Amino acid sequence: MSGYDQGKGSDVLDAQDRARFEQLVLPHLDAAFNLARWLLRRRADSEDVAQEAMLRAYRFFRGFHGGDARAWLLQIVRNTCYTWLEKNRPVELMSEFDEELHPQPSTSPEALAIAGDNRERLTRALETLPPRFREVLVLRELEGCSYKEIASITAIPIGTVMSALARARQRLHRALTQSTPQEASREL
Amino acid sequence: MSCDFTPTLLHGYLDDELDAARAAEFERHLECCKECTAALGAEESLRSSLQRSGLYENAPVALRKKIRAGLDAATASSAGMRISTWRMIAVAATVLIVAGVSWFSWPRAGKDSASTAPFTVAEIIDAHVRSLQPGHLTDVTSTDQHTVKPWFNGKLAFVPPVKDFADEGFILVGGRLDVLGGQNVAALVYSRRKHIINVFVLPTKEPDTAIHLPGLRQGYQWRHWRRQGMEYCAISDVSDSDLYELAQLMYQ
Numbered sequence A: 001m002s003g004y005d006q007g008k009g010s011d012v013l014d015a016q017d018r019a020r021f022e023q024l025v026l027p028h029l030d031a032a033f034n035l036a037r038w039l040l041r042r043r044a045d046s047e048d049v050a051q052e053a054m055l056r057a058y059r060f061f062r063g064f065h066g067g068d069a070r071a072w073l074l075q076i077v078r079n080t081c082y083t084w085l086e087k088n089r090p091v092e093l094m095s096e097f098d099e100e101l102h103p104q105p106s107t108s109p110e111a112l113a114i115a116g117d118n119r120e121r122l123t124r125a126l127e128t129l130p131p132r133f134r135e136v137l138v139l140r141e142l143e144g145c146s147y148k149e150i151a152s153i154t155a156i157p158i159g160t161v162m163s164a165l166a167r168a169r170q171r172l173h174r175a176l177t178q179s180t181p182q183e184a185s186r187e188l
Numbered sequence B: 001m002s003c004d005f006t007p008t009l010l011h012g013y014l015d016d017e018l019d020a021a022r023a024a025e026f027e028r029h030l031e032c033c034k035e036c037t038a039a040l041g042a043e044e045s046l047r048s049s050l051q052r053s054g055l056y057e058n059a060p061v062a063l064r065k066k067i068r069a070g071l072d073a074a075t076a077s078s079a080g081m082r083i084s085t086w087r088m089i090a091v092a093a094t095v096l097i098v099a100g101v102s103w104f105s106w107p108r109a110g111k112d113s114a115s116t117a118p119f120t121v122a123e124i125i126d127a128h129v130r131s132l133q134p135g136h137l138t139d140v141t142s143t144d145q146h147t148v149k150p151w152f153n154g155k156l157a158f159v160p161p162v163k164d165f166a167d168e169g170f171i172l173v174g175g176r177l178d179v180l181g182g183q184n185v186a187a188l189v190y191s192r193r194k195h196i197i198n199v200f201v202l203p204t205k206e207p208d209t210a211i212h213l214p215g216l217r218q219g220y221q222w223r224h225w226r227r228q229g230m231e232y233c234a235i236s237d238v239s240d241s242d243l244y245e246l247a248q249l250m251y252q
């Protein structure tokens, strides 16, 4: 998979392009929507941005020369989401990478088993993470992406995907622990 | 005793992204390190919570419609093109209905009709998940293809081709009978490191196809193809590159 060129979209797509797009890219609409939903956290915004990203992908489609269509699309979705966040909710993109300042012990498996099957708690915990941690978790655990795919979608070097996931999981453990009052007090 | 292993390696191991040598080294370390064993347990439990809590959100139907309209508007519209686009959408809609609102088998080559897949993605995923429950994985457990293949004899109206690919990293675990779309099918079970791959096999009268493009839903990947009178669908939570490798091995 190669990157797509931000600069030149084509607007002379024909029925053949349309058919190829339908076959190769549109099947990944769920993946596109799911990533947007977790990056933006609000369904209505996610619909708008997923739609915008899909149409943008279509304009760039002549620049897609085969390979991993899902990763290619998700790269565009991610960029569209970040552009949207910069414009509409810039605060969310700040306050990152401070977790080294507050190292925490990891949660016990038992505590997690209790916390785990609670969709709402997991959602809340995930949503408290900075987008850059949230996205690697969503790509890995919900979308099933390989490290290579995550690297190409998020534009981080492949060598750092593992440590990004390690930190993201640590953050999620901590967010889950903090959202249970009893667990939090036991930690003290 | 404090562990001196690089802590991030545990994540590479969890994600099946270490090379074989490093994975083996980590497994040896696990045998004697309680810290890493506990940490791995915590990560596995976090993962299964994430994957089992229905966090994945599919695109709403209305969004799909809006996008299709947007694509049409951005497509050059001579009268001829417009007709073929609409015909294609109509075909696509039929496929969606037949396949249970899923694109089970978007054909790579135009010849293969997607609507002939005899089961839906939902059925495949259900069967795969069901098989992972304790005691459900295999009816015959053996790494020997010469034990697994004859076991199907007489139990089905066909005998599926069974091959072991242990040398290539796909270990035959066994086989079982399963039901997909109301038909009895053979399920061949392989393991790739710690992950289970189900390959469903049933006879078909349709012509051979290439290995179709991958599908993914709820964290499960699948690959589908037809070859020499048999319909195959491989499904797992391994990466698509692994699944594709197995599909290619079976395709030969």
Ligand SMILES: [Zn+2]
Pocket (backbone or CB within 6 Å): B003, B004, B005, B029, B033, B034, B035, B036, B037
């Ligand atoms: Zn250790």
Ligand SMILES: [Zn+2]
Pocket (backbone or CB within 6 Å): B104, B105, B106, B117, B212, B224, B225
């Ligand atoms: Zn297919």
